[in-house]
Amino acid sequence: MSEPLIFHFDVDGDNFTSAGQASVTIKKDLRRLGLSSEIIRRVSIAMYEGEINMVIHAGGGVADVRVFEEYIEIVLTDRGPGISNIDQAMQEGFSTAPDAIRSLGFGAGMGLPNMKRYTDDMKIETVVGEGTTITMRVNLT
Amino acid sequence: MTVHELLQLPDLTALCLEDGEREIDGVYIGDLLSWVMGRAQSGNAWITIMSNINVLAVASLADVSCVILAEGVTLSEELLTAAKEKGINVLSSSKPAYETARLLFGSLS
Numbered sequence: 001m002s003e004p005l006i007f008h009f010d011v012d013g014d015n016f017t018s019a020g021q022a023s024v025t026i027k028k029d030l031r032r033l034g035l036s037s038e039i040i041r042r043v044s045i046a047m048y049e050g051e052i053n054m055v056i057h058a059g060g061g062v063a064d065v066r067v068f069e070e071y072i073e074i075v076l077t078d079r080g081p082g083i084s085n086i087d088q089a090m091q092e093g094f095s096t097a098p099d100a101i102r103s104l105g106f107g108a109g110m111g112l113p114n115m116k117r118y119t120d121d122m123k124i125e126t127v128v129g130e131g132t133t134i135t136m137r138v139n140l141t
Numbered sequence: 142m143t144v145h146e147l148l149q150l151p152d153l154t155a156l157c158l159e160d161g162e163r164e165i166d167g168v169y170i171g172d173l174l175s176w177v178m179g180r181a182q183s184g185n186a187w188i189t190i191m192s193n194i195n196v197l198a199v200a201s202l203a204d205v206s207c208v209i210l211a212e213g214v215t216l217s218e219e220l221l222t223a224a225k226e227k228g229i230n231v232l233s234s235s236k237p238a239y240e241t242a243r244l245l246f247g248s249l250s
């Protein structure tokens with residue numbers, strides 16, 4: 001199998017207005033690779049939700065995207081507070097976002113459910129007090 | 142109907158028309174961004190009263206045909222520049238979201 005294409009992004013935890021930069025860049029890169037608009041839409045929305053979560057809830061992190069022949073893998077890693085109850089966090093409507101964030105239109109508690117919905121596989125590894133790694137896959141075949 | 146054609150309607154004005162020939166396919170109304178990303182369909186016209194940089198990012202990622210800012214909401218100069226850069230159609234409606242949707246319903250069907 002040929003080597004995957006790798007994209008790496010540092011997601012700045014302080015700059016809320018530029019949040020989403022990695023996802024917007026990925027969208028352009030994937031379009032250049034000639035992937036279908038449906039695949040691009042799913043990958044970039046899932047990644048945006050994860051990126052915004054790292055900014056809001058974890059003080060930033062890193063995003064790695066690998067494009068294989070058969071699937072795209074997105075790995076989001078942060079050193080934030082971790083998620084103490086994953087089942088609860090995955091529920092539609094559950095959010096701990098502060099008011100200032102809500103006034104920007106976030107905090108509906110729909111981000112993690114969207115990430116699951118738009119990807120074929122999603123795994124959350126988290127340790128309270130240490131951080132969270134979310135791995136998502138979107139199949140290309 | 143294209144975004145350009147939609148602009149024939151009274152009460153709608155173009156703030157940023159980067160791809161006027163884009164076809165409008167259905168409508169989604171909402172202000173909470175993750176709901177929009179989860180439920181809006183590619184090609185929808187998105188009616189909202191939110192006007193910030195994240196709205197532009199979501200419009201681009203969700204691949205909506207245009208954003209319609211209800212209640213006469215507009216974009217700041219800075220956001221206008223960002224919308225142009227991202228190639229997003231942004232319209233402003235002088236009417237509330239419901240009236241705006243009714244207007245669209247009449248023309249789309």
Ligand SMILES: Nc1ncnc2c1ncn2[C@@H]1O[C@H](COP(=O)(O)OP(=O)(O)OP(=O)(O)O)[C@@H](O)[C@H]1O
Nearest residue numbers: 053057058089095096106107108109110111112175
């Ligand atoms: N990377 C993370 N680190 C720590 N906590 C997280 C992280 N991602 C999500 N969470 C927790 O899970 C909850 C649910 O996340 P989700 O993305 O579904 O909703 P939200 O970010 O609060 O709102 P929305 O995504 O709709 O804007 C968050 O409110 C937060 O408590």
Ligand SMILES: [Mg+2]
Nearest residue numbers: 049053111112
């Ligand atoms: Mg979220």
